Amino acid sequence: MLELVPLAEGVGTEIRGIDVTGDISDREFDRIHQAWMDTAVLLFRDQKMTPEQHIAFTRRFGEVFAYTRSQFNDVEYPEILLLSNLTRDGKPIGSAYSGRVWHTDGHYLTTPPVGSMLYAIEVPPVGGDTWYANMYAAYEALPQRVKDRIENLRVVISRVQSRPYNYPDRPAPTEQERAEWVDVSHPVVRRHDVTGRKTLYVGGNVPWRIEGMSEEESAPLVTFLQEFSVQPQFTYCHKWRPGDIVLWDNRSAMHRATYYDHVAHRRLLHRTTIAAGRPAAA
Structure with missing residues (x-):
């Protein structure tokens, strides 16, 4: 059963009781979308997505596009940006660290993206958190x-x-x-x-x-x-677990990453970006 639970007093909603790869009715999705509009950040725990499912789920929120760091886009699925310290053939497959200051994705573009969806596959035991602020x-x-x-x-x-x-x-x-x-x-x-x-x-x-x-x-x-x-009453710190999906609204939230030991620990997350969103439910 779909359940919406506040993440923090000032920002975010956890969406419980749903499999994002399953059949989400229009009525359920309208509630999810409205929570995104109202609280800027959504969290889905204990999920498992293939790249195709990740892209498909993102598309329910709007148009998917890739706008930066093409060298770190997935080879088969260029809509997905790899955030990772892993290597292949001695070369990094993704960005090991970035975004460690408060920012809004794509704010240097004339038309910035409306949202970003990050899916955690491997995460370090300590560090690598993400802070969000409700604008x-x-x-x-x-x-x-x-x-x-x-x-x-x-x-x-x-x-x-x-x-x-x-x-x-x-x-x-x-x-x-x-x-x-x-x-x-x-x-x-x-x-x-x-x-x-x-x-x-x-x-x-x-x-x-x-x-x-x-x-x-x-x-x-x-x-x-x-x-x-970015005072405490406006912020939420997300400590990642494998299977987490976080969707944030770039129009109403800032975020920043925190340090992790990229030599001692593995990290792999997949990110999609939303160029233009769907309108709110009537």
Whole structure:
């Protein structure tokens, strides 16, 4: 029997009593989809999916696409991105570590993906957790004077600017990367296209520039919003178990990964990405 259980006070729902590879009725799926819209993150425990089933289940939530790191896409199923420290013929099959700062997937794209689904196959005994933050709740908790100040602002997302913050161990962007990595701007306050609720969209640890503001003015504002939005009352830390599936809404949630010992332990997760979602149930 389908059961919806809150994950934390501020974010997420665990979906119980269902096999995601089985026959999920439209009525049951509407309840699941609405919980995703309402709480930003869904957890399904003790599941087992083939790549085909993973892609098919993702498609119930919207259009599936691959947009990044093609070298780590599954060879037979390019819709699946491999997050792993495993190797094949001496070469890594996936990304061993990434996303260890707060972020929203694809925020450097003009039209970011609406969601991501991560399926755990092998996980380390310690570490490798994922934190999620509810951007609905963060926005709604802001003082009214701050809401008024940021209502019509736009934040500039720059991959060039983010490099030393997100990957300090990597060299500076090349001239080719600088040419290819075009800055994009997004509203600081986004209205969710399905729910109509307002969310914050200033993810990460980078003091992004606000259009029309000097760096001296925009950096403190962006930093305040970023730090405000990841307070404990807005967050949930997921400790992975094999068979877990987590689906998050990139329009209303941020996330970040935590460290694990990639030398001592094995890790393999499959991720799919949703380009455009289905509308909420009527």
